[in-house]
Amino acid sequence: MLKVAIIGLGAIGQRLIKNFTEHPEMEIVAVCDPLEELLNDTVQALGGIQGFADYKELLEKAEIDLVYVAVPPKFHFQIVSDCIAKQKHVLCEKPLANSLEEAESLYKQAKEKGVIHAMNFPLNYSVGNATFASYIKKGYIGNLRRLELKMHFPQWPRAWQQNDWVGRREQGGFVLEVGVHWIQQIQKIFGPVQLVHRNISFPEDASLSENGILAVLELADGTPLFIDGISQIAGKEEVTFTAYGTEGTLALHNWSDLYGGKLDNDLEKLEENTPVSSLIDELAKALQNKDADLPDFYDGYQAQVVLEGLRN
Ligand SMILES: NC(=O)c1ccc[n+]([C@@H]2O[C@H](COP(=O)([O-])OP(=O)(O)OC[C@H]3O[C@@H](n4cnc5c(N)ncnc54)[C@H](O)[C@@H]3O)[C@@H](O)[C@H]2O)c1
Incomplete structure (x- = not known):
């Protein structure tokens, strides 16, 4: 053992x-x-x-x-x-x-x-994320035009994650806690990314973590990655990652639910079938x-x- x-x-x-x-x-x-x-x-x-x-x-x-x-x-x-x-x-x-x-x-x-x-980094063992990667590899969306990561939280920290650090700037915040999962996935699937511009906002209490971020990054070939994160808002939590290409779009809704569509079509739920360890x-x-x-x-x-x- x-x-x-x-x-x-x-x-x-x-x-x-x-x-x-x-x-x-x-x-x-x-x-x-x-x-x-x-x-x-x-x-x-x-x-x-x-x-x-x-x-x-x-x-x-x-x-x-x-x-x-x-x-x-x-x-x-x-x-x-x-x-x-x-x-x-x-x-x-x-x-x-x-x-x-x-x-x-x-x-x-x-x-x-x-x-x-x-x-x-648990997304590496998710069937939805692995199937997303295999669709990208197969060329389902054609040439990649843009990546987009949306992280919207009505409440940060979320109701189920109340502790003394995740809502504080020193070692918390949704960019650190949620964003880093996606950074790792993006680097794994699409290669190195570089930061071009970012606008981050904090609440009045400077000890609390960010409540908004807009950032533009680039893949090695210049393809843009747009990050749109905001917390303390009305509505539902949304964590979505989308890849837009010349022939179609692929998206992971709610972290791991795979959707896709070819140009001129709506996105529809795709079967998630790539085996993972x-x-x-x-x-x-x-x-x-x-x-x-x-x-x-x-x-x-x-x-x-x-x-x-x-x-x-
Ligand atoms: N991979 C994931 O999906 C995922 C999900 C949630 C959290 N995390 C990460 O896991 C880590 C812990 O997060 P959490 O949500 O479980 O936090 P938590 O606050 O619920 O738990 C942390 C635990 O560590 C203990 N601790 C603190 N200092 C210690 C020490 N010196 N020695 C031993 N124990 C100590 C605390 O008493 C507490 O019980 C963080 O780095 C967080 O980012 C990863």
Whole structure:
């Protein structure tokens, strides 16, 4: 069995606990969170495994193959650095870090120590997103004319994600929390992107995260990518990614629902049928020295370059 430790047992930590537990080759052997009740409940739910309030103690005492780091962004750098220094393989939550310097350093540290350095970007395991990519590759839309990312949130933070950081400028905001998923996907499918112009707005309280962004970026061949993000608005939440081409349009509505149409037609729901792997399956392969398809810290760093350009 491959032995896994989890540092950070909040919203996403709990989600991945389920995925690790369901995998036949993975075993969670230790967990860590300074919140005592959360730690104890998680330890009990996992059958009385080792629990630590201090991740340094976990790294000292637990025998592990992989550490999954699921703490808020500003803590990624120190914790992941310490894991790498202990020669542990790491799965890190997105964004890789909370600044470009930190992200670059983590990538370099991981490379130098030769550990597996994976990122959790879940859109890579979505059938809708994979089918979108395969339609693009098949040339369904002809030549690409424009990409557009729309992120509209009636309320940010969203009702289900109330914590002390995701609505704050220091390490939160929808550009960081939601936008970075799409930056990674865009770089994977369409190659490098560069920031041309951005207009970002903040509420009066300067400690809160952005409430609007309009940005223009370019692919290497000059094709524009337009980002339209706004929060605290009337209406429904909308996260849509669209590719406009000379022969048609493809769109992912609500993150992963694929729609498409040829010129002169309406968009219609397309069948999503491209097979995908799972993060945990790919991690298991990597840990067994098999070829694995995992976004890594280099991808995390590349996404951070664009993210920091957008938010700073
Ligand atoms: N990949 C995804 O789809 C996805 C979705 C949501 C969040 N995230 C990312 O996951 C990370 C965590 O987000 P969340 O929504 O679960 O946050 P959260 O606030 O719900 O949970 C974070 C947990 O980390 C714990 N923590 C803080 N400092 C710690 C430390 N030093 N040692 C151990 N535990 C510590 C907190 O007590 C808390 O329980 C963030 O980087 C976020 O951007 C990713």
